[in-house]
Amino acid sequence: MIAKLTGQLITKSPTTIILDVQGVGYEIFIPLSTYFALPDLQAALSLNILTHVREDAIQLFGFLTIPEKEAFVMLTGISGVGGKLALSVLSTLSVSDLITAIQTDDTDKLASVPGIGKKSASRMALELKDKVARLNPDSAVPTQATLPDQIQDDAVSALVNLGYRPRDVKDMVTKISRDQPNSLPLDDLIREALKQLSKH
Incomplete structure (x- = not known):
């Protein structure tokens, strides 16, 4: 392998x-x-x-990091969670956020991932509760600096790839960018858009 x-x-x-x-x-x-x-x-x-x-x-x-790979392996070990859905989880939640959500039974946060409903979130929290403790999320990956317009385009592309409608994504990314006094890094922009889109 x-x-x-x-x-x-x-x-x-x-x-x-x-x-x-x-x-x-x-x-x-x-x-x-x-x-x-x-x-x-x-x-x-x-x-x-x-x-x-x-x-x-x-x-x-x-x-890029071992904790991401280990989290992916744990997620795909759950019945009904394939590679695509596991990537969606890691695209929506950082390893640290995933660990916290599972340890605190925060099914709302887990259910904010596209493709995961309340039932799946509850099963995920239950099955991984004893396993996430060995994950070490400390090796965070730095985000590259990018021009604001390119950040918005990349955010829209990423969210559409996660299954959201292009028009909804474009409107949400534009709104978030307009409301922020300073340009958000790409990862923060996408996470905020995911948070807002999951409410609608």
């Missing part, structure tokens, strides 16, 4: 990247937390990899 890959970043989007490793391009699915901290295209990049083998496909999931 592939556990780590180091190569050149060829393409990137909020959900996938292509990493060129000695002439072989690997498509890797990523959470937004990893996307926020990706370097520029053509730069060197090393990712922790989880290889997911299915009957019809082999998928690679990549993470």
Whole structure:
């Protein structure tokens, strides 16, 4: 199984990247937390990899930090939680927020993740309560600085990829950006938009 890959970043989007490793391009699915901290295209990049083998496909999931990978493994160990939904959780909640939500039975926060309802949130909190204690979220990934207009475009793209309607996303991102006296970092903007969108 592939556990780590180091190569050149060829393409990137909020959900996938292509990493060129000695002439072989690997498509890797990523959470937004990893996307926020990706370097520029053509730069060197090393990712922790989880290889997911299915009957019809082999998928690679990549993470900049070990806690993200460990959280992903825990999440996909829950019945009914596949790779896509686990990435959605890690794209909506930081590892620290996920740990806190599970330890405090904050099902409202867990249910704010697209694709997770109250019933699934309760099951997730119950099944992971004894497991999240060993996660160490301290190795946080820094967010790259980006121009305000580009931040809004990236936020819209990321949220649409999570399943929200483009018009709703555009309106919410514009509203949040307009209401803030200073430009929000990309991760803060997306998390605030997710919080507001989950209320509607």
